[in-house]
Amino acid sequence: VQVVESGGGLAQAGESRKLSCIGSGLSFDGVAMAWFRQAPGKEREGVACIAWAEATTLYSDTVKGRFTISRDTANNTVYLQMNNLQPEDTATYYCAPRIHFPQGSCTTAWGMLALYSYWGQGTQVTVSS
DSSP, X not given: OEEEEEOOEEEETTOOEEEEEEEEXXXXXXXXXXXXXXXXXXXXXXXXXXXXXXXXXXXXXXXXXXXXXXXXXXXXXXXXXXXXXXXGGOEEEEEEEBOSSSTTOSSSSTTOGGGBOOOOOOEEEEEEO
């Protein structure tokens, strides 16, 4: 079972990047998928969540209106489109499936790390001003 994030890199402030997350040996069907990020010296924080079945989404206040989470059910992939990137978005980005009840929901404590598992290596996003 493996979750692999990709798409990170360097960006200038105001630019966009799209991250991808694919599951190997693990189906995302029926679960909620979330993107998290961790900046140096800071705790890992929830960025966005998508309920796989209904495609309902939730975002942290810091990225709402700039980031969009989506999923491709045929390819077991979740995306994070990041627009208008800012230096404070610099972090390692991770995605993970929710494994604790209610697995399919983004509405209950979706940003709590303990509800997720199968963390990947993450993908680094660095935004310069």
